[in-house]
Amino acid sequence: xxxxxxxxxxxxxxxxxxxxxxxxxxxxxxxxxxxxxxxxxxxxxxxxxxxxxxxxxxxxxxxxxxxxxxxxxxxxxxxxxxxxx
Numbered sequence: 001x002x003x004x005x006x007x008x009x010x011x012x013x014x015x016x017x018x019x020x021x022x023x024x025x026x027x028x029x030x031x032x033x034x035x036x037x038x039x040x041x042x043x044x045x046x047x048x049x050x051x052x053x054x055x056x057x058x059x060x061x062x063x064x065x066x067x068x069x070x071x072x073x074x075x076x077x078x079x080x081x082x083x084x085x
Contacts, residue, residue: 011032011036012028015028015031015032019031
């Protein structure tokens with residue numbers, strides 16, 4: 001069995017154990033994909049996490065984040081000070 005198949009099997013087995021009863025099986029992908037994507041992003045930025053955090057601290061007061069519950073998504077508006085960043 002390939003490494004990809006083993007990983008896929010592991011994810012779906014964990015999903016079956018953890019998500020059973022909380023979500024319908026056809027909704028599992030909608031739950032798993034965002035978390036797999038976040039984990040991948042976390043792994044990619046790991047070597048530079050301190051640098052990224054410092055950039056966040058530097059620019060957080062210049063970025064306005066608003067959450068719109070009706071649209072079920074967030075929108076980010078960057079103020080003109082860093083629009084060219």
